[in-house]
Amino acid sequence: MADLSRAEWTRRADLAGLIAALGREEVRYVGGAVRDTLLGLEAKDIDIATTHLPVAVMARCQQAGIRTVPTGIEHGTVTVLLPGGPVEVTTLRRDVSTDGRRATVAFSTQWRDDAARRDFTINALYADPDTLEVQDFFGGLDDLAARRIRFIGEPRQRIAEDHLRILRYFRFQARFGDTPDADALAACSALANTLKGLSRERIAMELLSILALPDPAPTVELMHAAGVLPVILPEAGRAQRNALGRLVQAEQAQAIAPDPVRRLAALLPPVAACVEDVAARLRLSKAQRARLICVAERTPEDREHPRPLAYRQGLDCARDRLLLLGGDAGALTRWEVPRFPLTGKAVIARGLTAGPDVARLLREAEARWVAAGFPDEAAAARLLDEVVAQQ
Template structure:
């Protein structure tokens, strides 16, 4: 039997208190760590979330947590999940389950006390791993530990069956390959994803976009994206995406998933806005993608410092920075450090004059005030935002208009 190397989270008082609470109600061995925390511990990766599987029913779990003086939150009680909070750390605890019915999006589950049944309904063998409070690893499929060691992403059982249970597993296959895979993707998994890709139309846009953004955040998602192109999966998710040359180049320039996503779209604000609405991307992501497309025509790698500042004033630093990265991806080997530094650090000043200053020069309120301020702003930007001489510059404009 495999065992986890020493883990701080495993021996932390908060973790011990949760396991002790569950075992007080269900006896030794009624609770095991499951999924990502076990997988990542075996692979030497950081641990984010600590999930626990238990033979206790949800109401028993909730009662056991409360009896131990810990906070219990019924976060997904219908599907068997209760979140325990110990020393401000959340632990998601789920009763062992088996699927009763599935429709490609949602599953009706029944609770069980059979660890093998629970493992059989999971997506990949390296995710169907359990560990007890001493770090002893249980591998019901018999292949999960080996897959974690080798960087193999292999479905539990028949890939087509797993995918038909939830078509999001197609994207998860590529996402886990991007994060944990080594070598070539599993051939049987690829074939199943290719053959069943059209089933992703059943999924909600929010689920798809969240999975896509997680994939793009991997250290190097290029092999996974190439596999998605080859199987037709990317065309299902992002029909706007074409050649991956820009994407491949930008991965070396930025680990920001939004920047990487940007290169999969044409420089077309309306096309991006339409795609963002279809994918139900967060408003902040949509607005950032659109802003970069709007700024892009006025951004080049040949800009002077003053021109970069002018662009930042007009479009804001984030949009200019993103557009610069796109231009750098278009010209591999170019040096965009100077432009990026300005875009990311320079703070645009406020226009130093307004309607009051114009009125003091005898101009009646009205359209002429707006025209004068626009002319002043254009000259001020062209001169690289001088900090003085504003009154004289504005007076000269007013005099010229009256001449």
């Protein structure tokens, strides 16, 4: 397992200044930065836990000339704006009450209290900012070494506190897990229906996070087998799950970056009405909805003309269609969709009177220009001359 002292982020001068401002005995690095560094991965976000109340965090930072933003102060979180990137500083907490959707918390001064309310053992690792010694209350280091995703405490109780932990379990299993923990998987399966009580936005966020991972197909199958996928996405039948597997392989073979919306499209039948229903149910953005509908309208003929397809539908939709149809999206790599260089003025300049015929002739010239492979303006003008001459 990697050594924290070798990580560049632990030697950041701006972090050292923040630690000094808060007091070294009152803070610990926690969560993803510790976990990922121990696994030899790049740490993207730095989180700090502290015994200080949020007002004290902001006051100490102000005295040290460090800017803060009270991004989640009611939950104890202050975002500290450092030159090397923002850092979230959160007061130690313990749960007072939970209802499966939200928790009421009280601030604490005990590190174990804070660790006990976290979801998985590998997320409850704290590192001393001076020695970088890891404090582990629930066997997270052993679980990390074994690539085991295990709930802290009794899995059903932890899920009952926050139903979204079911989806978080599968996301972490996909990222860091090896053989699924039997108790965790059984709890997720038994409580799968509790996901119906969550907001659609929270479900969509976690689902898209899972689909953004390098290869979510095995995890999606695991979610189906556990009865979780049918609760959140009943449209994802066997054919759709197979399509996801083929899509991931195509992305990897063609060196195309993963895209969660494209992968969601794979999990849905290619029927616009069905896609619209799912987009509405998951409260997806207008752009995501439009893209899913565009991809759903794919036809086998799309594979034959990738660039004309991209010209009509946009690069994202065209690339998605080609990959889902088993086509080659290479023709779109580093290709920019061109603009048709002529306007209605060019038609009128050739002696036609303004009116509906102008738009019709321009469309016909544009179609010939696309079929000719998007030549330059002079060639486009010649194509327009041909169209006009045939009237």
